[in-house]
Amino acid sequence: MPRPTPEAVSTPAPHAPRFRDASGLKNMEQLIQLRWIAVIGQIVTIEVVHYGLQIRLPLGAMFAILGCLVAFNIASLLRWRTGRAITNGELFVALLVDVAMLSAQLYLSGGTTNPFVFLYLLQVILGAVLLEAWSSATLVVVTSLCFAGLALFSRPLDLPLDHDRGLASPYVQGMLVCFALNAALLLIFVTRINGNLRERDARLAGLRQRAAEEEHIVRMGLLASGAAHELGTPLATLAVILGDWRRMPEFTAHPELLQEIGEMQTQLQRCKTIVSGVLLSAGEARGESSVETTVGTFLDDLTQEWRDTRPVTSFVYDNRFGHDLPMVSDSTVKQMICNVLDNALEASPYWVRMEIDRDDDQLQITVTDRGPGFATSMLAELGKPYRSSKGRPGGGLGLFLVVNVARTLGGSVAAHNRSEGGAVVRVSLPLSAVVLEEEPDDDER
Structure with a gap:
């Protein structure tokens, strides 16, 4: 069976009957990654400051806080792996825990005299991007109170007041590292988070478009x-x-x-x-008109009826479905296939070909013609109502109905132009949507 060319366009089958917003899960994943970076960064910073700059720090307490942060991140990772939607409240609590851990580390390492106090801004900006309005405003209040508390109760770092030395000053060096860290993390993670939000908006727009088409x-x-x-x-x-x-x-x-x-x-x-x-x-x-038949018989009868009622000069029918399966004759599926054949016949009155095949659990119906093919704009908007190259009012509804019937059954429609001229339309339907489930024999019950 020929494969679609690069200009092929298809309508994907839905993976789930109900929309699930995955942006919360993706945002939680970003926070987990950011927290691992924070753990590694704190370990390196503590070691450099304590042993490199000879500034005494309470290592036991600070590493105990790091252990709590690691435990919380492991718990967050286990929650993320459940796949359940992440709520605004869960993201809010996660950021509050990050603020609390940062406050504890700053309290043990100089409070507001520690240049890394500006990491509070990272939490505030992440909250503004991720959280609802009330949550982000609450986070601003919490971080402000933490800053004020550090100014009142923490013990300053034993650093020389040598800001005039520029980059030679340890405090200025710490501020530079804090600024670069804030800037880099914001660039990376806010860009990723905005990408997640854009994907969510695109999915919502697609659902709105689908609802309008179904209406x-x-x-x-x-x-x-x-x-x-x-x-x-x-x-x-x-x-x-x-x-x-x-x-x-x-x-x-x-x-x-x-x-x-x-x-x-x-x-x-x-x-x-x-x-x-x-x-x-x-x-x-x-109930009166539905008739039990098989997939092969249904398609053979449909093809014969279509051939007898249309002025087709040459029609090639190739049924390679193989092992036949029981089904109920469905007029909707019948009309869908006839619409594809009618479109092909109108574009190519002298030759039309239909192939039936089975690909695992999919019924493949491929219709080929030798007409002028689809315009590029038509391929880009396959299945949209009133998109037709025929130029008459109301045109384009045939493929619109084909795409929507296939999508309702959990299938898909793909179309592309042939290099030698003409077009190919392939309808893929899951067998579970068209065949009858065989009842077990009395011996098997």
Whole structure:
């Protein structure tokens, strides 16, 4: 089976029946990574300050706080691996724990005289990006109170007041490291978090678009069902009139007229069948019309009926489905496949090919034509309503219905142009959506 070319466009099948916002999980993952970086950074800083700069620090207490931070991060990692959605409250608590751990370390290492006190700004900015308004405002208040508490109760670092030495001053060096650390972490993690939020917004926009399309389908279905009901009476009247004409002497004496009346009755019967199919698709009389069959028989019968009712010159049908499976004849699936075939026939009146294949648990229906192919803009908007290259009002609804029916069944539709001319449309449907589950035998129960 040919694979799509690079210009192929497909409509993906939904992976889950309900939307799950994964941005919270991704943001929690960013916080966990940031916390590991903080642990490593604190270990390096404590060692450099205590042993390198000979500034005495309470190593036991500071490493105990680091151990608590590591334990909390492991607990956060286990929570993240559950895959459940992360709430605003959980992110808020996580940032509060980070603020508390930072405050404890600063209290033991100089309080507000420690140049790393400006790491509070990192927590505030992360809260502004991640949290709801009330949570981020609360975080500002908490960090401000922590800063004030450090100024009141902590013991200053034993550092010389040599700011005039520039980069030779240990305090200025600490401020430079703190600034570079803040800037680098904000650049990396805020960029990632904004990317997560953009992905969430894109998913929400896609869901809104899908809801609008499904509402459009409902309106079309109601309109088609109403029109089918209205057409029932005039079609029945025409059937009675044509039946009377067949028995009138004025027509029985002219075989040519009788033949034309017969053709009119055939086309009228086809119109009544189409109307019945519309009502069936709308859910009316489904119990009476649904017939148990097999996948192969259903597709063979559908293909034969389509071939007999369309002016197709050359139609190639290749059914390679293999082991047949039971299914219920579904007019919606039938109409979907016929729409694909009708579009191909309109683009290529002299040659159409349909291939049926099975790919694991997927039913693959591939329709190929030798027409002009899809315009690039059409491929980019495959399945959008009223996107048609035919230039007539109301065009483009055929593929729109095909894409939405396939998506409703959990399948997908892909289209691409052939290098030798023409187009290929491939419909993939999960077998679980179309086949009947076989009941176990009495011996197996």
